[in-house]
Amino acid sequence: MSGGARFEYLLRLGDSCLVLGHRVSEWCGHAPELEEDIALANVALDLTGQADLLLGEAARTEGRGRDADALAFLRDAWDFRNLLICERPNGDFAHTIVRQFLFDAWQVELYAALTGSGDSALAGIAGKAVKEAEYHLRHSGEWVVRLGDGTAESRTRAQAALDALWPYTGEMFETDETSAALAAAHVAPDPESLRPGWTRIVDSILGEATLTKPQAGWMQTGGFNGRHSEALGHMLATMQFLPRAYPGAKW
Amino acid sequence: MVAPEAHGNRIAQAWSVLNGVMDPEVPVLSVVDLGVVRGVHEDSGELRIDLTPTYTGCPATAAIQLDVENAIEAAGLGRPTIRIVTSPAWTTDWMSADARRRLQEYGIAPPEQPAPQGRRALFAPAPALACPRCGSMRTRRTSEFGSTACKALYACEACAEPFEHFKCI
Numbered sequence: 371m372s373g374g375a376r377f378e379y380l381l382r383l384g385d386s387c388l389v390l391g392h393r394v395s396e397w398c399g400h401a402p403e404l405e406e407d408i409a410l411a412n413v414a415l416d417l418t419g420q421a422d423l424l425l426g427e428a429a430r431t432e433g434r435g436r437d438a439d440a441l442a443f444l445r446d447a448w449d450f451r452n453l454l455i456c457e458r459p460n461g462d463f464a465h466t467i468v469r470q471f472l473f474d475a476w477q478v479e480l481y482a483a484l485t486g487s488g489d490s491a492l493a494g495i496a497g498k499a500v501k502e503a504e505y506h507l508r509h510s511g512e513w514v515v516r517l518g519d520g521t522a523e524s525r526t527r528a529q530a531a532l533d534a535l536w537p538y539t540g541e542m543f544e545t546d547e548t549s550a551a552l553a554a555a556h557v558a559p560d561p562e563s564l565r566p567g568w569t570r571i572v573d574s575i576l577g578e579a580t581l582t583k584p585q586a587g588w589m590q591t592g593g594f595n596g597r598h599s600e601a602l603g604h605m606l607a608t609m610q611f612l613p614r615a616y617p618g619a620k621w
Numbered sequence: 622m623v624a625p626e627a628h629g630n631r632i633a634q635a636w637s638v639l640n641g642v643m644d645p646e647v648p649v650l651s652v653v654d655l656g657v658v659r660g661v662h663e664d665s666g667e668l669r670i671d672l673t674p675t676y677t678g679c680p681a682t683a684a685i686q687l688d689v690e691n692a693i694e695a696a697g698l699g700r701p702t703i704r705i706v707t708s709p710a711w712t713t714d715w716m717s718a719d720a721r722r723r724l725q726e727y728g729i730a731p732p733e734q735p736a737p738q739g740r741r742a743l744f745a746p747a748p749a750l751a752c753p754r755c756g757s758m759r760t761r762r763t764s765e766f767g768s769t770a771c772k773a774l775y776a777c778e779a780c781a782e783p784f785e786h787f788k789c790i
């Protein structure tokens with residue numbers, strides 16, 4: 371396996387955490403109730419912390435003198451390798467929660483598999499992060515049930531969010547040369563192998579929430595190759611403003 | 622050349638200094654009580670301290686690191702190097718019985734022991750907790766997340782006081 375494949379893979383994981391973490395942080399001060407404001411800020415912090423570890427490891431693999439901050443703040447949209455679902459705008463609260471739930475279920479499966487990785491650095495990060503991901507999944511899963519099996523209004527919104535986000539779930543299980551190289555080297559699981567566990571979690575929560583699982587159909591793709599929606603560029607303009615306007619700024 | 626006794630002494634001194642470095646968010650617990658200090662080593666005359674973060678995104682991690690460096694230096698043991706270790710992952714199981722008792726006295730319900738593992742922990746009902754003020758079991762969780770990454774919010778229906786629970790991971 372080449373160092374290039376490991377770098378690419380770490381960017382996929384790290385960028386997904388970073389981009390979703392920033393999105394969730396946009397709720398800070400705007401959530402429907404105080405407890406939820408605090409919860410979302412905590413989830414955002416955990417994801418940003420995971421991004422810091424993963425991108426730090428990516429920078430070491432790359433060996434070109436960059437660090438996690440340089441990767442986070444000084445790359446443009448086409449260099450990002452996050453799942454497209456992570457950059458979707460927040461929409462309403464139901465949209466944010468459904469996006470989080472679909473992602474958390476994937477992250478729990480992925481990190482659980484990575485704890486057995488032959489790559490000790492990656493296994494160490496996953497062992498730490500899987501506990502956080504499980505905690506996030508419990509929070510988002512409980513909300514999906516509450517919204518789906520709630521009022522007519524909350525149910526309509528949760529179903530609309532699920533229908534809109536579903537085409538972004540296919541990317542989680544995509545295989546390509548990078549994922550094949552990592553699987554062959556026992557560094558990462560075959561992405562397709564995560565699908566049964568993810569489906570079990572999703573089916574059980576959607577069932578409890580009395581929401582209708584969308585039909586399998588056409589899936590969005592492109593995040594792993596740097597083909598993003600315009601939403602990412604706008605998000606990065608906000609996220610990267612300070613270190614770009616004031617290079618080397620510290621506090 | 623440092624004599625072996627002196628060598629051992631310096632490490633023991635460092636541990637006793639670390640016992641006095643308190644967590645900035647939970648000031649009744651030291652960084653040793655919390656299980657954040659994973660080791661103290663001496664390499665060519667320099668102390669190296671291994672720390673592990675509680676949560677990956679815990680904003681107190683940097684503050685803890687700085688407090689440790691300053692305390693060791695102030696004790697005349699020299700500026701230590703800090704190494705951040707993530708494996709094995711931090712768990713509340715590393716918290717001593719005495720630390721749990723002090724947490725309880727401070728008004729924070731301590732984590733259950735042992736921490737629930739893996740999928741069994743998912744979607745399990747919230748653990749039944751005794752109110753740290755009045756001891757009643759008539760308590761309920763009001764939020765999975767609290768003022769810091771390591772805490773959840775509860776309320777006691779007997780004494781009507783809210784309290785925090787040190788989350789169990």
Ligand SMILES: [Zn+2]
Nearest residue numbers: 752755777780
């Ligand atoms: Zn009480």
